[in-house]
Amino acid sequence: MKKDFQQLPSQATPLPYSVTSLADLPGSLRQSAMQSVGSTDDLISICVFPGRTYLKNWFSWENVPEQTLLFTCKGIHHIQAPTFSHHDARIVSIRAADLLYARLSLILMYGGLELVDENLSRVIVEFNAAGFEIIQSSIQDFLRIISDKNAMPTSEAPPTKMLLSELGGLSFKFKNGLYLYGLLPEEQLIGFVFQPGIWGQRWHHFPLKLSETTLLALTDKRLIVIEEQSRSRFPAYGWIFTFYPRRVIQQIGVTSSRQWQELSVKIRSKTGLINRRILLEQVNGLAWQELWLRFGTLPTVL
Numbered sequence: 213m214k215k216d217f218q219q220l221p222s223q224a225t226p227l228p229y230s231v232t233s234l235a236d237l238p239g240s241l242r243q244s245a246m247q248s249v250g251s252t253d254d255l256i257s258i259c260v261f262p263g264r265t266y267l268k269n270w271f272s273w274e275n276v277p278e279q280t281l282l283f284t285c286k287g288i289h290h291i292q293a294p295t296f297s298h299h300d301a302r303i304v305s306i307r308a309a310d311l312l313y314a315r316l317s318l319i320l321m322y323g324g325l326e327l328v329d330e331n332l333s334r335v336i337v338e339f340n341a342a343g344f345e346i347i348q349s350s351i352q353d354f355l356r357i358i359s360d361k362n363a364m365p366t367s368e369a370p371p372t373k374m375l376l377s378e379l380g381g382l383s384f385k386f387k388n389g390l391y392l393y394g395l396l397p398e399e400q401l402i403g404f405v406f407q408p409g410i411w412g413q414r415w416h417h418f419p420l421k422l423s424e425t426t427l428l429a430l431t432d433k434r435l436i437v438i439e440e441q442s443r444s445r446f447p448a449y450g451w452i453f454t455f456y457p458r459r460v461i462q463q464i465g466v467t468s469s470r471q472w473q474e475l476s477v478k479i480r481s482k483t484g485l486i487n488r489r490i491l492l493e494q495v496n497g498l499a500w501q502e503l504w505l506r507f508g509t510l511p512t513v514l
Contacts, residue, residue, distance in 0.1 A: 225264055225321070225339070225340040226262035226264060226340065227262075227339075227340050227342060227343030227346070228259055228260060228261045228339045228340070228343045228346050228347055229259070229260055229262075229346060230257060230258060230259050230260070230346055230347075230350075231258050231260060232258070233258070234246050234249065234255075234258070234282075236258075237280060238260065238293070240277070240278050240293035240294065240301075241260070241278055241279075241280050241291055241293055243301075244291050244301035244303060245258075245280060245282060245289070245291055248289045248291060248305065249282060249289065253284040253285070253286065254284055254285035254286075255282060255283070255284055256283045256284060256285060256350070256353060257283045257349075257350040257353075258281070258282055259280065259281045259346065259347045259350055260278065260279070260280050261278065261279040261280070261337055261339050262278060263276055263277045263278040263279075263293065264276050275295065276338070277292055277293040277294070277295050278292075278293040279291065279292045279293065279337055281335075281347070281350070283350045283354055285357070286307055286309075286357070287306050287307040287308045287309075287310075287354070287357075288305070288306050288308070288327065288335065288354055289303065289304075289305045290302075290303070290304045290305070290306075290327075290335040290337070291303050304334070304335050305333075306327055306329045306333060306335055307329065308354055308355075308358045309357075309358055310329040310331070311327065311329055311330075311355075311358055311457060312328045312329055312330050312332075312456075312460055312479060312481055312486075313455060313456050313457075313460070313479065314326070314327050314328075314351075314355060314454070314455045315452065315454045316351070316393065316452070316453040316455075317450070317451075317452045317453075318341050318344060318393060318450045318451055318452075318453075319341070319441065319449055319451075319452070320449050321340055321341050322338070322340075322341055322450075323338065323339045323340060323341035323343075323344050324336070324337070324338045324339075325337050325338075325339075325347075325351065330460075330480075330481050330482045331481070331482055331483070332481060332482075341450075348393075352396055352397070355396060355434075355455060356397075358457050358459075359399070359433035359434055359457060364433075364458065364507070366400055366432045366507060368506070368507075369401075369402040369403065369432075370403075372395075372399075372400055372401040375401045375402075375403065375404065376390070379406065379427075382406045383406060383425075383427075385451075386406065386427045386451075389427075389438055389451040389453070390404075390427065390429055390438060393451070393453060394429065394436050394438060394455075395431065395436075396433065399433055399434075400431055400432040400433075401429060401430075401431050402430045402431055402432060402503070402507045403429075403430050403506075403507065404427060404428060404430065404503075405427070405428045405492070405496045405499050405500045405503065406426075406427050406428075406496075407423070407425065407426045407427070407428070407490075407491075407492050407493065407496050409421060409423060409424055409425045409440070409442075410422040410423045410472070410491055410493070422472075422491055423490070423491040424439045424440045424441060424442065424448070425439070425440045426439050426440075426490060427439075428475075428490070428500060430503060430504070430507060430508065433457070433458065434455050434456060434457055434458060435455075435456040435461060435477070436453065436455055436456075437453070437454040437456070437488075437490070438451050438452070438453050438454075439451070439452045439454075440452070454488075456479060458508075460480055460481075461477065461478070461479055461480075461508075462478045462479060462480040462485060463476075463478040463485075464476065464478070464504055464508065465478070466500070466501055468494075468497070471494075472491050472492065472493065472494070473491075473492045473493070473497025473498075474490070474491055474492070475489065475490040475491075475492055475497065475500060476488070476489055477489075477490070
């Protein structure tokens with residue numbers, strides 16, 4: 213379910229940019245874009261990701277062609293320019309109403325966006341994170357289309373500002389990530405569980421990382437999971453955000469063991485259930501169950 217991006221663009225990677233009309237797109241994308249946008253589509257914004265060539269490994273280079281994201285009032289069209297191996301442009305369209313989850317990676321100068329719908333159609337773009345502000349509002353508008361329709365009234369929840377302040381006392385980094393890049397404008401944070409990285413041992417001598425530092429944030433619109441990505445004890449840079457609309461969450465269960473609790477988030481696609489597992493300390497597992505019992509649905513303890 214999770215894609216690990218191995219190649220991180222350097223500072224030399226061209227920045228994404230926006231254009232005002234389909235006619236302003238590069239020639240490699242223009243015709244396919246015009247064919248993709250239907251007569252009933254209300255085009256909101258157009259983002260272009262320049263092509264690039266990078267060293268894939270010690271023996272070969274890889275070319276990533278130009279791409280564009282067309283944001284409409286109903287969803288998104290992703291178009292990738294033709295290549296030597298694929299003579300036709302690649303086109304994937306995702307309706308906001310069908311979104312299963314969205315994943316956003318912001319790690320140093322690397323940016324990655326992954327969108328998956330209920331049919332498991334997938335859009336993936338990678339970009340220089342220094343240009344994220346160019347596409348941030350378009351991504352938020354896309355996520356807001358479906359989120360606003362599934363918002364839950366939560367008058368009993370503490371104010372978002374108070375919860376963010378509490379989170380800042382545990383991790384200023386994760387508080388900033390949630391506030392700056394996770395929450396939509398006017399989205400209400402209901403509660404959170406912050407889980408530091410969990411370490412075990414391999415062969416009783418060597419440290420073994422069992423899970424990354426993770427934040428579970430429940431809002432009136434979505435479940436937001438924020439993670440780090442590090443293979444050492446040193447602090448990791450950046451964040452990986454995964455956004456799950458409330459409507460796709462079929463079940464949340466907790467499996468208990470002697471030392472940990474494993475949270476199981478089952479999301480509903482048209483091909484079956486997809487299971488996302490998150491390891492928690494006992495106290496955090498109990499805190500999540502209490503939060504979900506009050507503001508979600510009753511978790512099933514397996």
